[in-house]
Amino acid sequence: MTGSHRDRPPDDADLERAVELAPKYDRPGPRYTSYPPAPHFHEGIGSEEAADIYRSRGPDAVPLSLYLHLPFCEAMCTYCGCNVIVSRNKAIVDRYLEALLPEIDLASDLLSGGSRKVTQLHPGGGTPTYFPPAAMERLHHHLEDRFEFLPDAEIALEVDPCVTTPEHVETLARLGFRRISMGVQDFTPEVQEAVNRVQSVELTLDLVKDARAHGFTSVNVDLMYGLPHQKPASFQQTLDTVIERIAPDRVSLFGYAHVPWLKAHQRKIDEATLPGPEERLALFQTGVRSFVGAGYEFIGLDHFAKPDDELSIARAEGTLHRNFMGFHTHAGTDMIAFGITGIGDAQGVYLQNHAKLTAYEHDVAAGVLPIHRGYRLTAEDEVHGAIIQELMCNGRVGRTHLAPEGGDWRERFPAEAADLEPLVADGIVEVDEDGICLTPLGRLFVRNVSMVFDTHLRAREASGDGDGKPRYSRTV
């Protein structure tokens, strides 16, 4: 297949060209943590379907990947895109556990009485360390009682340095957590004030040092571009601090998604202070240059990792995957989610819990899985989802997915092949009878390329459906 240069990260010429192409390709589009994306989930799938799916596999079936949604935060960052409940009253933790622990019991009973093996655990949020250390410990022991963890299970969590104490770090390390992910976004004071998240370099460094001293082996840092008042020069200082003083194993460099019609708190951001598409790309460019220059691998979309990190190795071997937790190396699991809004993925069905705490509590109290909506993949979804997964994770897609029965894949996907032609002309992808490969420039437009294979998006656009308020963030 074409595309021998696929592993080269975008260089300065690619980044300059991307700035030129930004106006043409900047449009709302999914990030493809699932295919189809969550807006396609519907209420035709609920608790009974979930229970049948959980029951249908025996104790030796594929391992489980567990996600816990712990939704609480002490204050709202104005850029936040997560499902969050802001409260300073920590009594809410006990109330939440009164539903979360029984939900875990319900699922465990249905999943072969808890004898399915767990290969991955990831509490996310919100701010998981909003929970006091004793509550984290209680929750973790409950999970260990109800499931069998593999000895090498990956146990990771997200923390907010502003609320994470040395007691948290000590407790989490003792419980077996080894990966930690923390938000930084931008250390520039003007930016931090504008997004209502003031977090000093020292506070962040102290947490990283403490985590490493307690045996955490992997540190991920989340940065964000496209925030109010962000400028490449000041962002560069943040990047230098992160690289030189934190030296994370992994970095996520997310683009801020400004969707105030979906996230009302984002209305507090003065839109006049937001960088435009070209400035956003210039900020991203600063990040790519800095991390690649410092020896990090450009994993894809907005992720970087040290060369010896599992993500870099998986990308080089073509075994990288992507789900609601982002890029990962644990393919072939059933993903079970707990807590409000949590999304699971098992046996070709997405299952999402209630978003409203009261509805979630009500279902758990009634002894049923608190599933609000979901989606069962069709055969066509499986094919298109696999192609998008390959593009997002490995930057190329070949015959195995495009033409498993032989022939030229373009005869099987004529509309997609036609839609790729302008992207070929712009140097974003290379195409031949064997497959499709992103160029280094194309790695900056991977969402646009993936969207070509999104039949749901195609149908929505063809029908003119929509209220003029995009459901997705912009691709640039």
Ligand code: SF4
């Ligand atoms: S700490 Fe994270 S989850 Fe909480 S409001 Fe800020 S960005 Fe959102």
